[in-house]
Amino acid sequence: MPPSSIDTIRFHETPEGIDLALRVAGPVVRALALVIDVLIRLAILVVALPLLALPGVGAGIFLLLLFGLEWLYPVFYEVRHGATPGKRALGLTVVHEDGTPVGLSASLIRNLLRVVDFLPLLYAVGLVSCLVDRDFRRLGDLAAGTLVIHHTPPQPQAQGLDVPPRRPPPGLPSALQQAILAFAERGRSLSPARRGELAEILAGPHGLRGSAAVAAVEGWAAWIASGAGDAPALPQPNPRGAQPPP
Template sequence: MSPPLDTIRFNETPEGVDLGLRVAGPVPRGLAFLLDAVVRGALYLALTLLMAFAGVGLGLMLLGFFLLEWFYPVLFEITKGATPGKSAMGLAVVHDDGTPVGLSASMIRNLLRVLDFMPVLYGVGLVSCLVDRDFRRLGDLAAGTLVVHRERRRPVAAIPQIASRPPPPGLDLATQQAILSFVERGPRLSTARRVELAEILTADTGHRGPAAVDQVTGWASWLARGQG
């Protein structure tokens, strides 16, 4: 089986269908965190002014800050699938089987932000993301969740009209899906990236450079026409 393309993780549903999830790395997650920090900052300011005008005590104000800090992400994750920052970055939180995140999982992943934040600025969480193949921080590992890129509906890409070439025998389903995904995504990739990914898929055949791209495209044409 070939290595997965980029950060796509495949999960098999009970119906036997492989669901591809493109997990989000530290950079988009960090940008989403910064956007959420801006939103929370605005909410803190609004809450402070509101409570000041209402003349409430310090205890109620601290309670309001506590609820905002800890339940702001939970509320948005269980109702929208993502906080405003994650939504702006096209991200969503899901269970590791691809199903929408539930209340208990969202609570666990967000309460464990205390550990991920240590010793400062999410140091532990960043290390965890970098060493885990699915970029999960400790909260995600404990809750069984993933942060993934939301798939936007795009027109189905046509397989280039080139001569079909039978792929190597015995390819498993995941590799066949990777071949088709490579060709469908081709127009959005640079030439160098297409070559890099094609050479992963043709590692056993020895094709390199543009020849690898042509080889994989021929395989995709064969598979798309149901000849496999």
């Protein structure tokens, strides 16, 4: 089971062999961030309305400001801070698909294509694109190779779990082990119902449900994080009188 099927986390392996966990943002939180940015731009325009009273140049300055707010405002904040004020307020950031900070060319592409995403009205094309794409990308993101992700502070590592290590089932693929560690790192921040749901996805094939699945997955994570791997089982003592193998 690939880790991408667990919640909204996407894993990317860096050239150094480090796995980055990117939690992609859905269309609802992105729409709320857009509303905040629109309100900020409207507030700036309202403050700048007296410019129209300036004879000769007032209207030109106001139109330049309008152009800058519409096209350069998002590019400036994404390149400089990784996100517009609206996205930052909701804990979002824009990155390349490999998790690196977004660059100028990618930001320009994703924002220029907002014209297409807006069609025919109120970002209808962009919304459809977000709903059909597994990473919730609109057309601008697809063309620029970018993702909008939740920027979360570092979570405690699985080693810090106050649970005894539990030997996982043999032959777990590395992708599933990554998903188990990701669950352990952020599972305590989820609701009990969500924790149980994700744990059952991971442990369900082994016949575990509910709290038993949560306990099992956390124990597996502690075992994996300890580096025990698939170590052989401890030898059992010989029955009395039995001869050791040759």
